[in-house]
Structure formats: structure tokens, C-alpha cells
Amino acid sequence: MxxxxxxxxxxxxxxxxxxxxxxxxxxxxxxxxxxxxxxxxxxxxxxxxxxxxxxxxxxxxxxxxxxxxxxxxxxxxxGPLGPSIKNPNERAKVLTRTYEAENYLLVQGYDFLRYIYGFKQDKEAAIKNYDALIEEMSKWEKYLETAKFFAGEDLTLVDCLVVPFLYAAERSGFDYKAHGFSKISQYVEENRNRSSFVASSPPHYKETPGTNKVADFVQELKKERQQ
CATH class of the missing domain: 3.40.30.10 (Glutaredoxin)
Incomplete structure (x- = not known):
């Protein structure tokens, strides 16, 4: 069935x-x-x-x-994604990074986007959230320095969790290269046309334009911190 x-x-x-x-x-x-x-x-x-x-x-x-x-x-x-995770060490890495993503990166990431789109109104909290997110993303940038995907050479469950945030943030004006995340930027570009990514991408992403809300927030924050 x-x-x-x-x-x-x-x-x-x-x-x-x-x-x-x-x-x-x-x-x-x-x-x-x-x-x-x-x-x-x-x-x-x-x-x-x-x-x-x-x-x-x-x-x-x-x-x-x-x-x-x-x-x-x-x-x-x-069965889990990725042939390599039949190895207990690889499986352990996938499980660890899955819950790292769920409990840290995505909590901070989606909270920040909620601020950006006005679902939360506290600007000071948004700035703290942004700073925490950048620090967290630095860890995920390092994961890609030694591997093609976030938990190794194969796409795994970790990527299934992280990908929706990365593309949602990009669509909201998050410039990965400008933040120094060259590996994440490369990851996003290299996998943009992967068949599973295209098939699962939200329909309204194809039908409506994105925004520059994150870029505008970052630009305003830089001006404030230079004063």
C-alpha cells in the first residue's frame, strides 16, 4: 500500500x-x-x-x-540514508549531528527567521539570536571542510534536516559567502539541482520571489555597530 x-x-x-x-x-x-x-x-x-x-x-x-x-x-x-552509515562509527556521527541540528542550528535558525518576518518583535533578542546563529553556523562550516555532506561523503538524515533551513535562509537574503561560509555556499550551489532537492522544494519557491530581509537586517546591524 x-x-x-x-x-x-x-x-x-x-x-x-x-x-x-x-x-x-x-x-x-x-x-x-x-x-x-x-x-x-x-x-x-x-x-x-x-x-x-x-x-x-x-x-x-x-x-x-x-x-x-x-x-x-x-x-x-x-533503512537509513547513506551506505557508509552501516558502519557503527558513521551511524553514531549521523545520529549525533542529527540532534545537533535539531537542538541548536535549527532552533536558532528558525527563531531568527521568525524575527526577520515579524513573528517576534524584540529587536535586541533578534540581534542576540543572530550572533548565536552565526557562531553555530561556523561549526557547520567546519563539518564541510573535510566532507561532501554534513555527516560524511554521503547524503544522510542530517542533510534532510539542514537543507530546508539553508534554502529558506538563502531565499530570505542570507549571503553565505559574505558571512565567510564558503563551504556552505558551495554545498548549496552544488546540490541545488539534485533531483531529490528539486522534487521536495516548496512549490511557492518556484512561483514567487524571495526577499532581502536578512541582508537588510545585517546591513542595518553593521551600521549600528560602527557608530
Missing amino acids: TLKLWWGSGSPYSWRIQLFLHEKNIEFESKQVQFSKKETRTDEFLKMNPRGKIPVLQDGDIIMYESMAIIAYLEEKY
Whole structure:
């Protein structure tokens, strides 16, 4: 029976599941949810996920939500990404960096984008968040100095988590080279046309332009710190 995935355009938690499925060449029925139509609040949807959030995965009689739980289930059923992680040391690295991404990089990264787009209004907090994010990204830049992907020479679950943030930040005007992250910039460019990245990319990314919100924030911050 074909998997069914309910997802929304731009949701990084949906995106990571789609990226995993496309990278593993796992067939699934795509069920795009329209936020503007409040489709996550219908009685039918709430029966699947009473929290009214995406993604939701259905596999026969099994219905799951929470993206990390879904990925854990998919890895158990179909195997993890990356042939090298059959090695216990490589698998340990993938698991460690997966939770590094989830608990540090993405917490700081998505919080910063929320400030940038006005979902949070405290400017001083936004500046502290930005500084913490740059420090954290420096660690991820180093991961790419010795490997093609964030946990080694093969694309793994770590990349599935980090990619949605990197492209969302870029679309918001984050200039990786200007921040000294040449390896991250190279990673973004080299993988832009990877089939799984293209297939999982949010539809509205293709239909609407990005912004310069991060670049504007950084420019204003530089001026303030020079005064």
C-alpha cells in the first residue's frame, strides 16, 4: 500500500520528510494541505492529528505525526540514508549531528527567521539570536571542510534536516559567502539541482520571489555597530 503524506508548502518539517522519501526513491501519495483554507483545522484532518499540524504520514492503518517520529519510522522500515552509515562509527556521527541540528542550528535558525518576518518583535533578542546563529553556523562550516555532506561523503538524515533551513535562509537574503561560509555556499550551489532537492522544494519557491530581509537586517546591524 502506498504511503500518504500530508504536507504544506514551506513547512520545513514537511520538507525534511519529502526529501527523505525522494532521496530513498520511496513512492508516496502527495496530499498538499492549504494553510490559507485552514485545511489542518477540518474535522477530517484533526482525526489524524488532533494538534492540527503537518506533516502527517499514513502507512496502511498506521497514522503518524511529528516529523522526527515519522523519520525514525521510515528509517526502521526502509533503512537509513547513506551506505557508509552501516558502519557503527558513521551511524553514531549521523545520529549525533542529527540532534545537533535539531537542538541548536535549527532552533536558532528558525527563531531568527521568525524575527526577520515579524513573528517576534524584540529587536535586541533578534540581534542576540543572530550572533548565536552565526557562531553555530561556523561549526557547520567546519563539518564541510573535510566532507561532501554534513555527516560524511554521503547524503544522510542530517542533510534532510539542514537543507530546508539553508534554502529558506538563502531565499530570505542570507549571503553565505559574505558571512565567510564558503563551504556552505558551495554545498548549496552544488546540490541545488539534485533531483531529490528539486522534487521536495516548496512549490511557492518556484512561483514567487524571495526577499532581502536578512541582508537588510545585517546591513542595518553593521551600521549600528560602527557608530
